[in-house]
Amino acid sequence: MPHSQHPIELLRFNTCGSVDDGKSTLIGRLLYDSKSLMEDQVEALEKSADITGGGQINLANLTDGLRAEREQGITIDVAYRYFATPKRKFIVADTPGHVQYTRNMVTGASTANLSIVLVDARQGVIEQTRRHTYIAALLGIPHLVIAVNKMDLVDWSQARFQEIRDEIEDFLPKLDVFRDVKFIPMSALNGDNVVDASPHTPWYEGPSLLAHLETVHIASDWNLNSFRFPVQWVNRPNNPTDPSLHDFRGLSGQIASGIIRKGQQVVVLPIGIKTTVKDIWSHDGTLDEAFCPQSVTLCLEHDIDISRGDMIVGIENLPGRNAELTARVCWMHQRPLQPGKKYFLKHTTQTVQAVVAAVENKINFNTLEAEETNAPLGINDIGTVRIRTAKPLVYDGYGTNRLTGSFILIEQGTNLTVGAGMLNAPTEAVKPEYTDFAI
Secondary structure, X not given: OOHHHOOOEEEEEEEEXXXXXXXXXXXXXXXXXXXXXXXXXXXXXXXXXXXXXXXXXXXXXXXXXXXXXXXXXXXXXXXXXXXXXXXXXXXXXXXXXXXXXXXXXXXHHOOOOEEEEEXXXXXXXXXXXXXXXXXXXXXXXXXXXXXXXXXXXXXXXXXXXXXXXXXXXXXXXXXXXXXXXXXXXXXXXXXXXXXXXXXXXXXXXXXXXXXXXXXXXXXOOOOOOOOEEEOXXXXXXXXXXXXXXXXXXXXXXXXXXXXXXXXXXXXXXXXXXXXXXEEEEEOOEEEOEEEOOOEEEEEEOOOOOOOOOOEEEEOOOOOEEEEEEEEEXXXXXXXOOOOOXXXXXXXXXXXXXXXXXXXXXXXXXXXXXXXXXXXXXXXXOEEEEEEEEEEEEEEOOOOOOOOOOEEEEEEOOXXXXXXXEEEOOOOOEOOOOXXXXXX
């Protein structure tokens, strides 16, 4: 579908920071001041005031949906909210601040274009600030906003704002992944610099948070260079009413990266057969070209044995293929990661058996350094592990492609998701030893 048919972009962002930094209040203020609430939501907000006491509207209750969250005034689960302005659509994930909910933050931030890290102007930069900024970098989120909140409690001190900014800018070079970093002084509770510019910060010349969210450039966030198409489903219509569809065989899935056009040569991996794209179908009909993250059905020139879990790629910039993998893993379960234990590894559209061969290091969030260790990873730890899979994966490094470079680990027997992983770049690409389709 041409770009011109998508005039309103979708920006996914998450909020994170330490406990009680004002994340949920900030999202509530964004929704409230941007007139994105329905009348019944406002009524429910007023009715929920009695839970928190005082009889005042609590904007945090728009996202803190669990009663336990409201009673404690904290966020436990990840809350997703949708809103829109005339300029852009938004999906926001409100993620918890507690150290024990790091895994929830990883989940909420995994699909984000932009991450907002809140800093309490009184507390300044703490371990959670470093932890969440590091995780945003680890997850490859290209845009970062440091929201210095509760500025009203430090008398809108420009010196305090600059002090926090300097401290964060000291460790940002260690991360070196963000395309842009914006620092915004604000009061989420009172609405200063959230939707409208604040009269209390004449020394701040930048945009309000919403103005920045509406204008930050995200069109180039997707990898449009290397075509990757994990096959999700072999599309064979049952009892089609249209006789022309009796022999229809398409391959359905979501484009993970790149652009595909009719007549373009592709390679089917892992079998390594080269063929040509004959048709591209979407819910709107046939297309001349498609691009990530569209979901489409491809029809190929030749009838090749392809199934779920295979990947169709462009003949340039080939991915890696290996059963010996190195990855950063965020561990999500009370039972620690056990080297030598078997897990299921789900990567794109396939699931394979895998063994964690070794734990190489663990991140120290005070220093943001990786410290060598062979100890198991505990819940909410992040470290580098070596994994061996039952059959080779076709993959890219997470820094190149967030979809073909990520995976989850599933515990056998319980089917619980216990880890989220980001693959290191392959040491070498698939050798171009693919063959033309032979009839």
